[in-house]
Amino acid sequence: MEQHDVIIVGGGPAGAACAKALKDAGIDVLILEKDKLPRYKCCSGVLFGQTEELLREYFGADAPPEVYCSNDKIIEAEDIREWKKGTGYKRFYWEIDKDGKAFSTHYQNIWRNLFDHWLVKMSGATCREEARVKGFTATSEHVTVEVDGPGVSEYRCKYLIGADGGPSVVKRILKAAAGDSGPAGASVSIFQSYFKLESLGTLKKAAWTVFFEPEIGEMLSCVHQKGDYLLLCVGGFKGRKLRESVERFKQLLADEFGVKLGSWWRDEGCQMELAPPYLGEGRAVLTGEAAGYIYLNGEGISAAIDSGYRCGKAVAQAIRSGGDAIAIFRENSGDIDRHLEKCLSQIHFLSV
C-alpha cells in the first residue's frame, strides 16, 4: 500500500494539467498511466489558439520544437476550408471566440504522442506507466485504488481524479456504483488512417480541408498532412462502417484532387459521447473528456487542459482549506460549461 494526497488516472493533457495545478499548490500527487509513454491517441494533433494560451498560462511554456510535425508546422486559419464539388472552397471555422475573446489564427500541427509526453514531464509530477486501474473504493476520508501492472498494486489517496478520457474507468466505476449501467447519451465515432504521402495533387500544402459528404459519414471528414503522411479522418453515427468511409474518402481525394497515397501506416479510432458534464462523486472527481469536457468540434485538448488545471486547483483548495472539491470545481468552471454550450449551438460538424 502506497499513499499519496492525490492520484490522477490518465497521463494525457487533462491529467498533466491537473497534476501541474496540484504541484503548484505543493500537493503530493502521482499520475497512473495505463500505457507506456509516449503513446498514440486518436486525434488530429492540431493545437488551437486557445490551447497555446492555456499552455502559457498554466505551464509557462510553448510546445517545444521536437513535438511539431516536420513539414508543415503551422496551418494558417485561412487555409482551413471546407470543399464542395461544384462550389469549391470556403472558410471553415473550427475554433470560435470564448467569452468574446478571439484566439491566434496559427494552428500548430503536432504529434500527440510527443506532445502528451512533454506535457506530463512539464507537470513535474511522477507518472507511473503501464498501471491500469481495476477498481477503487471511496469512504468519506480516503480512496483505496486497486491497480494492475508491474509494481504497487494498491494505493490510498485523499482524492482520486479520473482524467482518463472518453472511456474513463473511473467514470464507469462511479456510474456502476450509482446503478447506471449503460452509456449515458448519444455518441459519434471517429476513425482516422495515416498513409505515406506520395502526392498532394491539387490539395494545398499546410492546409486542413474539411468535407461534408453524407456518403462518407454523418460527421465531417477532413484531411491534413502530418510529416511524411497524410491523415484522413472520418466520423459517423452508430452503425456507420467507418473503414468503408475511409475508402470512399480516399477515392474522393484521388478523383477530385489527384491525391496519391502510398502505403498505410497506422489507424486510430475512438467514440465521443455527447453528454452534459459529470464531475464525479465525493472524493472521486472527473475532469477532461472523462467529465464530458470536449468541445463539440472534437477539440478536446484545450477543454482538457483548462478543466484539468481547474480541477487540480479545486482539489488543492479542498485539501488545504476544506470544502467540497467537486462543488469548488463546478463553480470555477462555468465559462468552460458555457463554451461547451456555445460550441454545441454554433459549430457546423454534421453532414446530414
Add this chain to the structure above:
Amino acid sequence: MALLITPDCINCVVCQFECRNDAIAQRDGIHVIDPEKCTECDGIAEKPRCVSVCAVDCIVPDPQRPYRGAMLSA
C-alpha cells in the same frame, strides 16, 4: 456460445472496457474476443454489453459457437 469481432472494427476500445468477463483484447489492428471467456452476457444484460456500445456494429454471433447468437441474429 460466443461473439466474434469482424474486420470492420475501428479499435475504439469501448467494448474492451465494457466487457465484464475480460474476454476482449486488442490484437493485430482490431479487437478480438476470447470465445472461452465470452458468455454473450447471458444473465447479466438483455443484449451483450459490447454489442450495445459498438460504434460500427461489428460484433456478431460466432458461427462456430452458436446458441444465444442464433437468437440475436434472428
